[in-house]
Amino acid sequence: MPITGAVILLPTEEPARRALFERLERDPRVELGIEAAGRLALVVETETTRECTNLFDELSALEGVGAVLPVFHDFSDFHDARDAQAGPSDARSER
Amino acid sequence: MNRRDLLRGMAMSAASAAVLGAAEAQRNVVQLGTSPRDGVSWQKAPCRFCGTGCHVQVGVRDRRIVAIQGDPLAAVNRGHLCVKGYHVGLAPYGPDRLTRPLLRRNGELVPITWDQAIDVIADRIQANPAGFGFYGSGQWTIPEGYAATKFVKGGLGTNNIDANARLCMASAVTSFIATYGVDEPASCFDDFERCDVVICWGNNPAEMHPVLFSRFIDRRSRGEQVTLIDIGTRRTRTTGYAQHYLEMKPHGDLAIALGIMHLLIREGTYDRNFVERHCAFRALQEANPTLQGEAIDFETWKRRVEEYTPERVQELSGVPAAEIRRLAGLFGNRDLRITSLWCMGMNQHTRGTAVNNLVHGVHLLSGHWGREGDGPTSLTGQPSACGTVREVGTLCHALPGGGAVANPAHRAAAERLWSLPEGRISDQIGPHTMEMFRQFGLRPEEGGNIDTIWVQVTNPGQTIPNASEYFDRSRTIPGKFLIVSDVYPTLTTRAADLVLPSAMWVEKNGMFGNSERRTQQWFKMIDPPGEARDDCWQTIAVARRLFDRGHPGMRDAEGRFLFHTTDERGREVPIWDFRRYYDVNVDERLFEEYRGFTATKHKNLAPYREYVAARGLRWPVVEKPDGTWQETRYRFVEGEDPFVPESAGFQFYHSTSNDDRAQIWFHPYEPPPEVPDTEYPFWLCTGRVLEHWHSGTMTMRIPPLRRAMPQAYLELHREDAPQLGVANGDRVRVESRRGAIELVAWIDGRGQPPRGSVFVPFFDERLRINLVTLHEYDPFSKQPDYKKCAVRLRRVGRGAAS
Structure with a gap:
């Protein structure tokens, strides 16, 4: 499953901050990290990369959120899936 | 710890580093090199996509990219990525990579060998050297663009080379030259941390340069007050962040800039001291206007802007007069720091040079120039539109380092640096992009002198305007031959006569130059698929084939191959043989040669090794007495630019008026060439x-x-x-x-x-x-x-x- 590290530029208004944190804390895919200078670190683990970008789109649209900026993306599963689809000989043929 | 936990830890570490800033990043960043824990090797590279120039760290395992991290040590993006950068590691892995050379025979593209492909190109060039055009892009790496330029200008002796940057920032280029006498922004991205006001002129950085835009939004998240004014013809994502949205009619930007100037004069709020010391005034000649224009005095210039009252500007632009007064009020306040941003909106414009000149003029006239956060900054859309096209000069009028083919001294210098016989470089400006493709679409008897175009790293079949006329028509004319080097099938490869499979991004060594004069370097990390090969090698291989066939242009004045390359013992390395191409670092050799050009226009670059160590350096880069290399944030500014002497304050040392002054231009408002009517409303x-x-x-x-x-x-x-x-x-x-x-x-x-x-x-x-x-x-x-x-x-x- 893709693992993504990201930074959220936080809302400056307290109600919006609270709503954002409530949203994040109830999402089992999200692990929260440190917060400093209006930014919050988090890690997201999702079934697909698309699911992750959908989550970021949703968070970006929350009131007061400045931006959600990905910083780390592991997608080794992508190759595993492609190899499985192609079969063992095809997977190596282009390398 | 299992791999999943390890990855989660790395992801959190990267996010923490991005939150805490550069100092913490030094401690938290993924260390470049191979991790013994999971066998992933990490190396740095600029992102493949836009002109922001974000740095990423690329994780490779088993010769495949498996992870991407925003580089927290990179000043441009500080670890952050946008949605495209987040996915950049997947870019090489589309299912339909081009892997073999293909030649059209009986209407079908059929596989041929590289040797045959090189022969085909050499045949076409030898049959009609003057009819051969090379068309590249701001995605050419610096060494690729340099090799292409040297091949055409130094080898073939024509100037039949241009790049798709003609379609995206040529108006910025002509305006920088007309205003300051030399191309490229004087300011830099540091402006985002210091400006009080950002004005987007027909620009949507929230979508097109999102990481850059986030630097400004980040300040708001920290509680800072920064005003965003969005001037545009449609509401965009950027508008959503703006305090003021000024919706203008197309071409209204010309009127708005003139209106601000009008009010700065009328209200007496222009910066008299800055203007008297550092500026001159200019306008186009009435007959046969040139980019140089003609000098006019301040009184004449003032009379010309007199008619652009706020009410008149409202009529022309559709922007309320009160908003014009607001803009003029901001520019009239020297306590503020104002950054103007623009990109395609002002450049893709039939009066692009004019509107660029006018926005520079607003900043110069108001003295909002040369301080952190206070100046005009144009952005580019491609990763090396600046580094390759503008600086190397892969344009029909240009020579490396800001030189011009029309300038005899520049031609002589290039011939000297390339060890060419005197007179090899033509003084005839070649066809620009639109003219190259126009000629390609005409029969010889109609003036269609270009019969072969070699396209690298771009897709004109999709991007040339009025494509049926300017692209498709050539495909119906016998004798017109299109060669395309690319990584995936495109509209251009599908229309081609010869298709060459190319290596992309970290499948090869490379260097880019971003929108703030930052030169960046990376090393090859993975192999390209199949028989795909470096674009630079392709150019050198064709040059060598011509050399072997006796083409005089492929020899220097001493009879050596144009791309003569030796090892440390002085023995020639046959870099035209792909099996030997990586025996030496061709990028380094070409870059070091190119450096010899860069002092001409004070675009000095450091040695290659400095870029290996850095996350990019902004030129001019000069060596300090202690042997270290110093980049430049702000050009023409005392204390920042090493070429500005003490006590000068500002010095525009490439001034077109030869008096160290920048030019404040007058251009009138002019309507667009095609406007809606009853038929096309x-x-x-x-x-x-x-x-x-x-x-x-x-x-x-x-x-x-x-x-x-x-x-x-x-x-x-x-x-x-x-x-x-x-x-x-x-x-x-x-x-x-x-x-x-x-x-x-x-x-x-x-x-x-x-x-x-x-x-x-x-x-x-x-x-x-x-x-x-x-x-x-x-x-x-x-x-x-x-x-x-x-x-x-x-x-x-x-x-x-x-």
Whole structure:
């Protein structure tokens, strides 16, 4: 499953901050990290990369959120899936 | 710890580093090199996509990219990525990479060997050297562009080379030259941390340069007050962050800038001291105008801006007079720091040079120039539009380092540096992009002198405006031969006679130069698929084939091969043989040679090794007495620019008036060349979207990005739609005097054009909007206007939503 590290530029208004944190804390895919200078670190683990970008789109649209900026993306599963689809000989043929 | 836990730890470490800033990043960053824990090797590279120049760290295992991290040590992005950068590691892995050379025989593209392909190109060039054109892009790496330029200008002795940057920032180039005597921004991205006001002139950085834009939004998240003013012809994502949105009519930007100047003079709020010490005034000649223009005095200049009262500007631009007064009030306040940003909106403009000049003029006249956060900054869309096209000079009029083929001293210097016989470099400016493709689409008897074009790293079949006229027509004329080097099938490769499979991004060594003069370097990390090979090698291999056949241009004055390269013992390395290409670092050799050109226009570069160690350096880069190399943030500014002497304050040392002054231009308002009428009643604007990069050849092959934005669409206003009988999702025919396509309507979508105006993105090859767009271009930059032409709309089918 893709693992993504990201930074959220936080809302400056307290109600919006609270709503954002409530949203994040109830999402089992999200692990929260440190917060400093209006930014919050988090890690997201999702079934697909698309699911992750959908989550970021949703968070970006929350009131007061400045931006959600990905910083780390592991997608080794992508190759595993492609190899499985192609079969063992095809997977190596282009390398 | 299992691999999953390890990855989660790395992801959190990267996020923490980005939150805490550079100092913490030093401790938390993934260390470059191979991790013993999971066998992933990490190396740095600039992102493949836009001109921001974000750095990423690329994780490679088993010769495949498995992870991407924003580089927290990179000053540009500080670890952050946008949605395209987040997916950049997937860009090489589309399912249909080109892996073999293909030659069209009996209408079909059939595999041939590289040796045969090189022969075919050499045959075409030898048959008619003057009819050969090389067409590249701002995605050429610096060494690739340099090799192409040297091949054409130093080898073939023509100037038949241009690049797609002609289509995206040529108007910025001509304006920098007309204003300061030398190309490229004097300011830099540090402005984002210091400005009080950002003015976006027809610019949508929230989608097109999102990481850069986030630096400004980040300040707001920290509670700082920064005002954003969005001047545009449609509401975009950027508008959503703006305190003030000024909706203008197409070409209204010319009037707005003139209106600000008018008020600065009328109110006496211009910076008299700055203007008297550092500026001169200029306008076009009435007959046979040139980019140089003619000097005029301040009183004459003032008389010319007199007519641009706020009320007159409102009439011309559609922006209320009160907003013009607000803008002039901001510029009249020297306590503020104002950053102007622009990109395609001002450049893809039939008066692009003029509007660029006027915005520079607003900053110069008001003294909002040369301080952190206080100046005009143009952005570019491609990763090396600046580093390669503008600095190396892969343009029909240019020579490396800012030289010009029309300048005898520059030609002589280039011949000296390239060890060429005197007179090898032609003084005849070659065909610019639009002219090259126009000639390619004409028979010889019609003046179609270009019969062969070699395209590298770009997709003109999709991006040339008025494409049926300027691209498709050539495909019907016998004897016209199109060679295309690319990584994926495109509209251009499908139309080609010869297709060459290329290596991309970290499949090869490379160097880019971003929009703030930052030169960046990376090493090859993975192998290209199949028989795909470096573009630079392709150029050198063709040069060598011509050399072997006795082409005199491929020899220097001493009879050596034009790209003669030796090992440390002085023995020639046959870099034209791909098996030996990486025996030496060809990039380093070419870059070190290119450095010899860069002092001409004070664009000095450091040795290659300095870029290996750095996350980019902004030129001019000069060596300090202690042997270290110092980059430059602000040009022409005392204390920042090493070429400005003490006590000068500012010095425009390439001044076109030869007196160290910048030029404040007057250009009149002029209407667009094609405006809506009863037959074609709508404005059409085209552009990009967040998820896709330019013609979509890479991002449309990244599944999450393709799913996020699967096809092009037509944005139109909610009040126009019912009058046309159009609902969301309906199919609509968009037709201009040049062509038509059918698109799905999107009302109240991401962008919101005003009534009477529509927008279509150009990333989708299946829906080629450039069949519709206008080929008219700026008289100086030769850059066409993709932002405004007249179209009509007709519903042709009901959508699922109706």
